[in-house]
Amino acid sequence: MARVQPINKKARRVDADTLATPLAAAAAPDAAAGNDVVALQQGGAPTGPNIPLGCSFVFSPGWEVDSSGGTAGLCQPVERDLYDCYITCFWPVHVPDLYNHAPDWTAKCAAAQKDWRKIDLIFP
């Protein structure tokens, strides 16, 4: 890189790991808008680093059913559903609009299992 020079060991590793990504593509998501978010049925994962999103990719026992198949012993609070659906899915659950009206809704919630009480009600 000409403008930004890696100095410590970690920077050199990051540099080596990201060299595979064409710079122009990294800086221009609109040019590659079709690959910004892809459904897997559209033909596989995009090249380069990507993160599968959505609850169906994550095995999170104790969230929807407990160990006996019921809902009596869920190990996570129900409030977590709201949060997780919003953050990791594109599912429009009934949560505040984080972009326009309630940008700080989750600011105090680093870990839902501990901080879910801090996710407050928002009245439009």
Next chain:
Amino acid sequence: MIDGTATAEPQTVSRRSTRFRRGEFHAFAGDGAPFVYMTPSAAVYRLDDASVAVLDTLAQGDCSPDELAQALRSRFPLPEVKEAIEELVRIRAVEAFLETPRKAPPAELPAPSPAALQRASGKRVPLSTLVMNVTSKCNLSCAYCYEYGEDRLSEASDKPRFMDEPTARASVDFMFAESGDQKLVNLTFFGGETLLNFKVLKAALGYARERGATLGKRVEASLTTNATLLRSEIIDWLVENDVGVTVSMDGNKEQQDTFRVFKGGMGSYGTVAPNVKELLARHTRRPVGARVTLTKQNLDVRSIYDHLAHTLGFWEVGFAPVTTSWQRDYAIQEDGFYDMLTQFQSLAAEYLEFALAGKRHKFSNVRDTLEEIHKGLNKSHPCGAGMGLMGVATDGDVALCHRFAGSDAHKLGTVHGGVDHDKQQAWLAEHHIATKTDCKTCWARPLCAGGCYHEAHTRYGDTHRPNLHYCEWIRSWTNTCLEVYGTIAAKRPEFLQQFD
């Protein structure tokens, strides 16, 4: 609840245009040159003028490519700006996103799910260091001691005061059993005063070396002592057995005798100093370091350093503020932390001068941080406690570290029954940096990760809590070390090779 059949479509995005915003980093200068410390990756980069201009412009708010080019056109040719943006995006100092009306700065990363945290912490880390508390007894009565003083964790009465030899041997077996395929294991003796149980300590190391030879593992040994009991024959043994030594010592006579006193109140300097001199004269194969506890009453870092490094001649000198609840008389208060910082900074400046001249400086706090910066350490947990490091109490109970040894509430197993790995994994998941809400927006978190569990326990009664009382201090100190690092990288990069 949603399921895999959810049909919510992402909106069509192709008509929206790209905008840029600043990513998460800490900017600092070294030798006048601009650098960035990338918070998520702990990578350090040096910037040129065009990239600095891009980041400065974005500091005013998000920009489209056109706005950015417009703002910088009088200062830099367009291709230079473009190149700078591309490279900054690659290292994530700049984020490219598709335009959406928004009020807020960058959306934060989603908090990992408990399952993900469990997985992240779930990789079994082999034990690389075992700290053996061979005794909880001490011949000194330092008022600030966390083992004995007002902030002690375990009741001294319900545990044996000395570790016996069978327990020591079992501890060694435990260490090898938990060390996985590590070829090197570190055995550290701690106390109380370790040399009060020299007989068992000696037997334990002998046994460890013998077992290590059979198992094909190297054993590095070290101990911490107050040096009051160092005799010639003990020094002989330390030299012969290549045992690293750290001496807990607070400075010159007046400084040492403020808190480090015998039971009757007599100061220990007169006993310690000659022993230390003999140790330093004869134990030359391993670096011998001094470890200083700073208190409100003993905060003259410069004079302590000069005495220990120069008058006595320790190989290195490290400082730590006393771990205590804030209301104790010896607790360092806010102005004291500031004072300590300015003194650390002045010693760091001296370290830098030495480094640029190719000389070794003995202030180990800088050296340790430089090494972490150089390697780009990005900690999931503040230290190795409960992971690659554990502490054994005198009765063979295994705890997070030596500071928690003997505390039933922080027990992870026993040397006889092994580690309760479920408990260990749960503990690690609970203490992961991602669970520390307050650390989420701090740029120093890759190096600090919330700070010492024992400190948090003493201060707040809870190991989960980040040590908020010294956040500002840590950020200022980390910034100082980054500046030292940047300057060395600019002027004498070969000095940093020692940290490779």
